[in-house]
Amino acid sequence: MHVPGLITRPEALTDLLLNAVAAATTRVDEDDADLPTMRAFRGAALDYDASERLMSGAFSRAHDIHSWLFEQGGKTDICLAANGMESWDAEFGELLYSHFVVPLAEAGVPLTRGIDWYCFVASAGPTPFGVHTDPEPSFIFNLGPASKTAWTWSRSSLSALGNGRPRTLDAEPLLPAAESVRLAPGDFLLIPAGMFHIFRNDGPSTLLGLTVYPEDPAQTATEALLHQMRRRHEPDPLDAFRAALAGDGVERAAERLARLLRSSGYGTPPRFPRRAVDLGPPYKVTRLPIITTGRSVFAMGRELTVDLGDLAGLLQPGALVGEDELGDAAATPELRAAVRALIQVGVLRSVGTPQ
Secondary structure, eight states: OEETTOSSOHHHHHHHHHHHHHHHTOOSSTTOOOOOEEEEEETTEEOHHHHHHHHTSOOOTTSOHHHHHHHHHSSTTEEEEEEOGGGGOHHHHHHHIIIIIHHHHHTTOOOTTOEEEEEEEESSEEOTTOEEOOSSOEEEEEEEESOEEEEEEOTGGGGGGOSSSOEESOOGGGGGGSEEEEEOTTOEEEEOTTOEEEEEESSSEEEEEEEEOOOOHHHHHHHHHHHHHHHHTOSSHHHHHHHHHSTTHHHHHHHHHHHHHHHTTTSSOOOGGGGOOOOOSOEEEOSSOEEEETTEEEETTEEEEOOOGGGGGGOOTTOEEOHHHHHHHOOSHHHHHHHHHHHHHTSEEEOOOOO
């Protein structure tokens, strides 16, 4: 499904994405080992050396992203592939959640296995995986500035490439049998699961993609069991396994994992809070979900054990909370400690000015 002009201002979305790239590739100190998930490709080959340089290459918004790729990668034909960029910038992550993920959830799309936001940035040429299929549907947004062409084939039309997850790097002989669409900046394309496809950039271009992982009750139960075992810290794995299976342990672990996943917008847990500077009030409340069950608060992919008291009324999505409001709601040492915890994990993001 092709929707022309779905994104009316693709340059604004690109701007937020580049803020995330800048944060992800800048190490805050020599002990900062929190690296982004980035890969650099030349043609169809993964360039490990360039990938390492990009992950700590300190992209600056004062530079063009394609010039930076050339400087760090050493050549003009490099293609950057990155996952989880929404986790590095608050505004980017909140926009993607409120404008794209929420409508999917409201439309009844199951999000129990989570999602993956990814991007490709390249100067020209095809994306690096050749003609291939994916087991999940792909939601594709061309952010430009150049257009790109997508070719698609049904599985039956390329049955000779069957077995597992097929692919071929020799796309040219297959193009006459494909359906093609030109994606202008701002265009959207939905590629169903199992459909063969390939993209080619007509010039410098950024692709933003969304993968929604399909429901898998067995996998969900397995992940819950492993999660419960790790939480018990038993020295003997078999003892941890038996304890996790006892009672309703797996069921409770599955519920906890679901809350953690939802609180991170169903994607990568936010990583920007540990890089944020607290400039004091006012604070902006995150637009990502905040889930409270008793004394457990699930937010930003984390679980806090706090009693919010009157603070709960201030935590409206996107609200600005001033110094006086915080002072009135956090009148006890316990509540002031809760405020500090909310700031630390990024639920309250400082938009104040230095004193």
